Amino acid sequence: MIFGLISQELHEKLLDLKNYQNRTNGVEQLKNILFGLDLKPVPSDSIVEFINFLRRLLDDSNFKVLYGTLQVINLLIQKLDYNVDTYFKQLACVALKTLGDTRAVTRNEYMNVFRQLTRIVGPQKVLDLVIGHLRHKNSRVREDVINIITAAMLTHPRKDFNIPSLCFEVAPYLADSKKKVRHAALELFAVFDHCLDTGKKQPLMKAVNRVELNGDVEGLMAAVQARRARHILPRLSSDGMVEYALVIPKPGQRCSPQFGSGADLEWVLNGGRISSARSIRTEPDSDRLYHGYGSLGSLVDDLPLQRRIVSAGKGKNKLPWERSSLPSTVNTQPRSAPKGKSSDQMISFPWSSL
Template sequence: MIPGLITQELQEQLLDVKNYQNRTNGVEELKHILSEVDIKSVPSAGIEAFINFLPRLLDDSNFKVFSGTLQVLNLLIRKLDTAVDKYFKHIVLVALKALGDTRTVTRNEYLNVFRQLMKTIPPQQVLDLVIGHLKHKNSRVREDVLNIIMAAMLTHPRKDFSIPKLCFEVAPYLADSKRRVRHAALELFAVFDHCLDARRKPSLMEAVDMVELNEDAEGLMAAVQARRARHILPKLSSEGIVEYGLVVLKSGQRCSPQYGSGADLDWVLNGGRISSARSHRTEPDCDRLYGYGSLGSLTDDLPLQRRIVSAGKGKNKLPWEMSSFSSTENDQQQCSTPNGKCTEQVELINTGDNLNNLL
């Protein structure tokens, strides 16, 4: 029982192990109560007790209970608004418990938890709590963490992050045993490279070099350089889904030579054979990579989305680098690349390219 939020009767309903319908109905009732309550009237101890109660619901094997609890967590963040800074550490710990799920809707829900938190809490503070899960034995969790970092960096200004520090923390996962993790790490390094100015860029190369030498990951530096040379960034859809720039197709599918070869693509497909002290080989490397892997969507659930590069027509930009976005805008902003010029533009053939609601 949590005064103002959960009555004794509702608590018993939520924890009824014999009847899953009672539990699913209880979660719906909980969402209704939370949407109607004046959160300022609930004492701080009650909110903390409520947050600490939610992991019990996330342990539920029933999908509706699990996904509904994530919706409750997102609703709580919205209700708390700026007061969320008192509880964000507890909320992050609860959300981390959900990582690694394979279902699209639930992955979207827990991505939204972190996205909402970073609207109020400095994103690096949130990432400092998340990044320890890169060592998780479940490769899906490691992949999710990399995509949370990527989504944050595609949303917020570079000054909000300790990018050199992130480079060294993420670099070992470029040589992970799992393809999807290597893919996510390589995409994240493309974002790091874009965000670092020339003075700080050596930290990125040093982090890669250290992994290549210490983990006996020969070919890693060439893969990172090849990924940089593509001049195409991952992006966020209007729904906040991370979409990768490097396209890896299913076996048997054909694509243009531009995407069909390269040291970076070869590394994603074969780099797992390189030994890595931080890779977890308890799982068979049976993942298949599709059009893009992302936290917000499982790629095997969606049709392949092609990204086409047109030389000399525009600039790569992250959402926070665009002061405005309209179909009639003629003046293009300058982006930063290693040589100080932009020679490529990404034309995206899919829906949700308008980034206004990410600004």
């Protein structure tokens, strides 16, 4: 039993390996108890023990137990509210072990754990714990981590992030061996580009160029430039899930006009030219994001005039900015901030008030 939280009877029911119905009923009972419980008198040691117990329940092979336990974790975060700062590392580590699940309801539940944690304790503190899972061998986990970063950046002011550091952490996964990971990373780089002001895009360029040169991948910079030129950001659905702006045809589906064309689409589908195992491993304030760029300036604003960045490999194809004339960037005026609020405040999403 866990003092103040779980009775001996419920503890045994939740660990009854011979009867899955006892375990599923036990999780439902646990949710009801936690919902009506005041956590203030519960000792801190008991809460830590409870979180560790939930980690054990997440190993259950029964889907209802797994899903119910994730719901318990989200409920626990709500009940702890701003006291969650004491336990957010344990909670994040427990939720991380569930990443990569293929079921939409499960994925939404653990993504909600990270949405709540970033809202309460701040996004960068949470991302510092999550970022290491980019190196996970399961591509679905890598995809989930990138989407956690994207969701956070679409929800919080850019001043809350170390964007240059994130650029270098995520850049290798632009050339990941898996299409879905490349797609997620390219969408996130569109957000990075938006967040870096004109004349301050050097971290993004350096990160992409390093991958292209060191990883023997040709055409990556052109793909990033093509994605940027679309002037549209990914967005969050009503339930807080990331929806990509770049639409990719499904397997067996022909590329029709609705999908468009371009180096970015080609990159996601085919991955450019990637050496060996086709998988790479490496070690400013402004407005809230809106769905559509304003005047973002050029990716090459920070380059010395005498220097020219070329694609790795033979460098046969010139990049857009190497041509004598470039099409002008579409200027879309950003929305004005609501009266009485600074433009750096975040837009409220349906789940922001959780």
